[in-house]
Amino acid sequence: MPRKKKEPVSGVPPDAPTIDHASRAHAVLSASAAKRWLNCPPSARLNEQFPNTSSEYAEEGTAAHELCEYKVRKYLHERMERPQSEYYTEEIAQATDIYAEFVIGIIEEMKANGAEPMALVEEKLDYSHVAPSGFGTGDMIVIGKDAEGRGLLHIVDYKNGKGVFVDANHNPQMMLYAIGALRAYDFIYDVEIVRMSIVQPRLENISTCEMTVSELNAWAESIKPVALMAYEGKGEQHPGDWCRFCKAKPVCQACKDEALALCREDFLDLDAGAFNDTAAEESDMTAPYEADTQTAVFKQPGLIPLSELAEILPTLNRISSWIDAVFAFVSSEAINHGVPIPGYKVVEGRSKRVFTDTKAVVDTAVQNGYTDLYKQTLISLTEFEKMMGKKKFNELLGEFVAKPPGKLTLVPESDPREPADLTAAPEQEFAVLSDED
Numbered sequence: 001m002p003r004k005k006k007e008p009v010s011g012v013p014p015d016a017p018t019i020d021h022a023s024r025a026h027a028v029l030s031a032s033a034a035k036r037w038l039n040c041p042p043s044a045r046l047n048e049q050f051p052n053t054s055s056e057y058a059e060e061g062t063a064a065h066e067l068c069e070y071k072v073r074k075y076l077h078e079r080m081e082r083p084q085s086e087y088y089t090e091e092i093a094q095a096t097d098i099y100a101e102f103v104i105g106i107i108e109e110m111k112a113n114g115a116e117p118m119a120l121v122e123e124k125l126d127y128s129h130v131a132p133s134g135f136g137t138g139d140m141i142v143i144g145k146d147a148e149g150r151g152l153l154h155i156v157d158y159k160n161g162k163g164v165f166v167d168a169n170h171n172p173q174m175m176l177y178a179i180g181a182l183r184a185y186d187f188i189y190d191v192e193i194v195r196m197s198i199v200q201p202r203l204e205n206i207s208t209c210e211m212t213v214s215e216l217n218a219w220a221e222s223i224k225p226v227a228l229m230a231y232e233g234k235g236e237q238h239p240g241d242w243c244r245f246c247k248a249k250p251v252c253q254a255c256k257d258e259a260l261a262l263c264r265e266d267f268l269d270l271d272a273g274a275f276n277d278t279a280a281e282e283s284d285m286t287a288p289y290e291a292d293t294q295t296a297v298f299k300q301p302g303l304i305p306l307s308e309l310a311e312i313l314p315t316l317n318r319i320s321s322w323i324d325a326v327f328a329f330v331s332s333e334a335i336n337h338g339v340p341i342p343g344y345k346v347v348e349g350r351s352k353r354v355f356t357d358t359k360a361v362v363d364t365a366v367q368n369g370y371t372d373l374y375k376q377t378l379i380s381l382t383e384f385e386k387m388m389g390k391k392k393f394n395e396l397l398g399e400f401v402a403k404p405p406g407k408l409t410l411v412p413e414s415d416p417r418e419p420a421d422l423t424a425a426p427e428q429e430f431a432v433l434s435d436e437d
């Protein structure tokens with residue numbers, strides 16, 4: 001009698017309803033914002049004062065997560081209607097395939113290690129014993145054994161964005177998910193090792209961090225006081241790269257102080273006046289002297305060494321992002337809510353002419369003897385791949401495919417990507433602003 005193929009155990013019933021990702025509730029101490037409230041505790045309560053707004057990126061992310069969920073559930077033989085979305089491009093299809101393949105690989109590896117893994121998709125995880133009222137939703141939890149037979153918890157999170165590189169290394173979001181998962185499921189396999197992976201295919205980023213359960217528990221103990229402080233809205237504001245998605249940023253006093261302090265203390269002395277008395281006397285002996293307190297005076301004229309610029313780069317990044325946030329916030333107040341902004345007004349920008357009725361345009365042009373109204377373009381590489389299937393595509397067209405080096409970008413040393421080989425891409429020159437620009 002043929003052996004029945006064993007399927008991975010799933011914690012979700014086969015007829016589980018589709019999860020509405022858009023309505024994923026967020027805790028005050030959400031795992032996704034953990035880096036922020038751990039570094040700036042009052043930000044947790046400050047963010048409550050702002051409405052939840054959605055963006056095209058967020059909607060695309062939600063749609064991509066649904067496709068990830070569908071693909072993994074399909075592998076697990078769990079019923080779920082295939083999600084539909086206008087965001088489903090070939091790129092999203094490939095990115096979610098990479099995620100699903102990664103997750104399936106983990107499950108298959110655990111099965112090969114001799115343990116029937118428990119696989120949980122979109123699992124609500126409660127870590128409120130560490131951070132008050134804390135909970136989050138883990139994209140994928142797999143519990144089984146590693147190659148050495150030790151109890152293994154593997155958590156995987158899909159990141160759809162391609163703007164910010166997300167590293168799994170001691171990532172507090174993943175660590176909080178792991179704490180929640182351990183609390184609920186540790187008893188199953190007596191977990192010793194925790195692996196936390198981030199799959200961010202659109203940045204070719206798959207990173208994994210491994211910790212022992214005792215290391216994770218020690219970290220959990222260490223954050224309890226700051227989590228309590230954050231929950232109570234106490235502590236001091238502390239700007240850093242975690243401000244990026246803080247809704248309070250445009251009106252954050254600490255961000256403003258930091259930005260202005262950099263200018264005030266390091267470069268400018270606004271109170272000194274633009275000219276000293278001697279210069280004024282020399283330029284115009286008859287005019288009464290009045291110190292110009294509006295124009296900046298540079299304390300130390302000269303050129304700034306690169307090393308000094310490098311030192312202020314992280315702050316400049318934050319200030320630039322704060323300035324963007326202030327403009328976006330004030331513009332939204334004025335444009336979306338009609339709030340008057342003193343000294344400013346809302347105007348219409350330039351727009352392009354468009355045809356209102358394409359069919360009528362074509363008909364009219366043809367009736368009047370015009371031809372060659374359409375141009376033909378080659379379908380994209382991914383469209384070819386979709387049309388032929390991966391195997392046929394590689395067989396027929398593989399030899400004509402090349403992957404040019406990506407655009408060179410300067411990133412902080414902490415970025416986990418390998419440094420680029422600059423000698424291999426000499427033609428990529430970064431444009432420096434010049435007089436001609």
Ligand code: SF4
Nearest residue numbers: 040238239243246252
């Ligand atoms: S923007 Fe302000 S409140 Fe938000 S995390 Fe940064 S410092 Fe804290």
